[in-house]
Structure formats: C-alpha cells, structure tokens
Amino acid sequence: MQKNIKRMATMQRMQVTGLELFYKNGFYNTSVDDILKELDLSKGAFYYHFDSKEDFFIQIIENLLVRKVYSMLIEPVEGHSNTTDLIMKCYDDALETAVHNEMDFGFVLGNFIGEFNGRNPKIMKHLNDIIRIWEVNLVSVIQRGKFEGHIDRHADAEGVALFIMSSFMGVRTLMVETAPSARKYRFMSQLRVFLKSIENKQPVL
Amino acid sequence: MQKNIKRMATMQRMQVTGLELFYKNGFYNTSVDDILKELDLSKGAFYYHFDSKEDFFIQIIENLLVRKVYSMLIEPVEGHSNTTDLIMKCYDDALETAVHNEMDFGFVLGNFIGEFNGRNPKIMKHLNDIIRIWEVNLVSVIQRGKFEGHIDRHADAEGVALFIMSSFMGVRTLMVETAPSARKYRFMSQLRVFLKSIENKQPVL
C-alpha cells in the first residue's frame, strides 16, 4: 500500500507543477521537460505515470481545475445570505487572488479555452464541462434569489449568469499588466451597479 | 514604383493569411511554413520581406489589428445619436460577426493577450496599446453621453467602459462552441439592462 502512496504523491507533484507551468506559459508552449526539470524527475518517470502529454492535462483538469472552480466559484455562492452579497463576495475574493498574481481559475479556464478552441476537441469538451457546471450553479443561485425575494422575479437568470461569468472572465484579461488593483475596484463597483439593477425593489420583509 | 506595389501586395497577402492562422491556431502553434503553404510561397519570400516571425506579427498588429479595432469598436460609437444606442448597436454588430465565426477583434485581442502575457513583453506592449485606445475612446464616449444628458452624470465613466469591455471580451470566450447565437441574445439583453441602469433618469428635453 505504501507504494501506491508514493505513486500518488509523485503524480500529484507532477500535476501541480504542470498546471502552474501550463497556466504561465500555455500548454503548447510548455514542454514536458520543463515540468520535469522543476521536479528533478526524468522523462521515464513521466511516461511511466501518464500515457501522453494530453492525458496528463486531462487528469490535471479532473483532479485540480474542477476542484478549484468548485471551491472558488461555486461553494462560496451557495451560502444562505442575500444572493447578491454572496456573489459580490465570491468574485471580490476571486479577483483579489488575481491581483496577487496567483492562479485564479476563471482566467485559467478562459486562457485554456482560447488555446484549445478549434485545436483539441477532446480537451475542449472537458473545459466546457467545467463552464457548464459553473453556469448551472450560478443560474440556480440566481433563481433561488428570485424565490427568496432578493432578486427581481422578472430577471432572466440565464442571462444574468452569463453576464456575470462573461464580465468576470473578461476583466481578468484586462487586469493583466495594467493596474490590476484599480481595475478590480472599478469592476466590482460596476458589478454592484448591475446587481442592484436586478434586485427586487419590493423586498419581502 | 510598380515593384513597390508588388512588394506591398505580397506582404499584405502574407499578413492577412498570417492573422487568420494565428487567430485560428495561436501564434506559437502556427508555423511560418503553415502560412507559406497556404500562399504557395517559400521561406525565402518570407524572410525577404520580414526580419522574423515576431517582427511579422508586430506588423500584423499595426497594419491589420489596429485598423479593424478602429472600424469595428471605435468608429461605430462615435456617431451623434443616443450614446447607449450607439454602444448597443456597435457590440451587437461585433457579436454578430462572432456568431458567424468570422474574426471579431475583441476576441482576437483577448486571445493574443492570453497567449503573450508573461512571455513576450514586446508584443504585449503593442496589444496593450490597442486596449488603451479602445478604452480611452469608450470613456470619452460615455463622458459625452453624460454631457449630452443621456447618461446619469453620477456614473463612473472609467468603470462603465471597463465593464463593457470586460463583459464583451468574456462573452466571446463563452460563445465558442456553446450556443453562440443564444448567448449573444442573452448577453445583449443584459448589456441593455446594465446600460439602462446608468441612463439619466431625468432626460433633458
């Protein structure tokens, strides 16, 4: 059983640094050797654990990306306070990690979609699955907000979800290299304006 | 003078197909040979006209990208009707070309920024210049809207501009592969909601 632990540990290490480098340099622009150099491991080790670079990346998606999206973009909005407050807090936190140049997974997702779109349908499918999970969750959160009286019942939940996701992914692109902190602040203000505009004007008391 | 015309024609052909392929497959994932194959030209022709692949790309930015952004995202909002109407029409048109899978340059920009970020500062500078032009223009259009009484004078022009640009670039990412037409419609509806919320409530008559 001990070996299985070692196996898992090595695979985990590879995946973590793999995601880091793929995020920084892109998938096609990061060689397997780049990853291995960082870990003092050899080609043999890599291809002992993974079938191919593509297989490796898919396992990264399943093991790391999905979970991070859950913990950063899904679970935080599933609390029971006011819907718009939850959403504001969630994306404020997500953008804060972005300001500090850490991996925020909305951007990671957007980048990878840009990179694989039209080039690798297999990987695109996995990435789209994550987007769909994110979207479904946001839609249901907004619908819950409508039921609970926080959000105007005339609001289009799918539209609102799409708009939030879009603007979030977009602002991440605009935050690279130009005043990330100021742009975060401006963005959050406008997101609040938008969310205010779909709040229920006759709140349930 | 005739030779200069031929020279320009060949360079133009290279740049146009270059941009197309870079857009479809990414810069690093498109080889110079890929472009030349499409045009029945040889390496010699390419390196006769351009110093390097990077120089080639920078010329594409200056000659094609900048102009397209002007004609698609800047000039359309510089008319003299109602500001929000102009903005709506402009981004509706831009997303329509996106639906038809043609090159829309907001997405092109976003993709390239993702690809070059942290890897090629020189090219990043050129791309950021375009973003800045786009942003400055949007901000001034919104400020004009405030002066002319279409837009609430309390609105934060920089914030609104950023929010529009962000959401536009983001929705483009989400339009690839999943219901582009439906998402365009939903997005435009929400953009209208947002723009309504910053319209001047006591319009000048």
Place this chain on the structure above:
DNA sequence: AATTCTACAAACCGACGAGTCGGTCAATAC
C-alpha cells in the same frame, strides 16, 4: 547587350520537443 536588382525557390542547419526503450535499483514476496 551587359549588368544589377527584385522577388522569390529550394535545400539546408541547429535546436527542441514528444515519445520510446533498455537498463537500474530498492522494496517486497516467496
């Protein structure tokens, strides 16, 4: 008519990248 220059063609180079394969070595099984 001879020469020079333009606009390419074609072969080639060195570096790099994914994937392979024979070998190693420690741990475990018997």
Place this chain on the structure above:
DNA sequence: GTATTGACCGACTCGTCGGTTTGTAGAATT
C-alpha cells in the same frame, strides 16, 4: 537468498520549426 515488481533514469529517435544560405528567372537600369 532469490525472483519479481514498482518507480524511475537517461540516451535515443524522429519529426518540426525558426532561421540561413545559395541560386536564379525576369524586370529594371545603364
């Protein structure tokens, strides 16, 4: 104590890619 297996090493293959060099048909110049 020997056989087996899991985890890994590192050299090698083969294709690709950015860039170079040499050559040359035809236009322009003299």
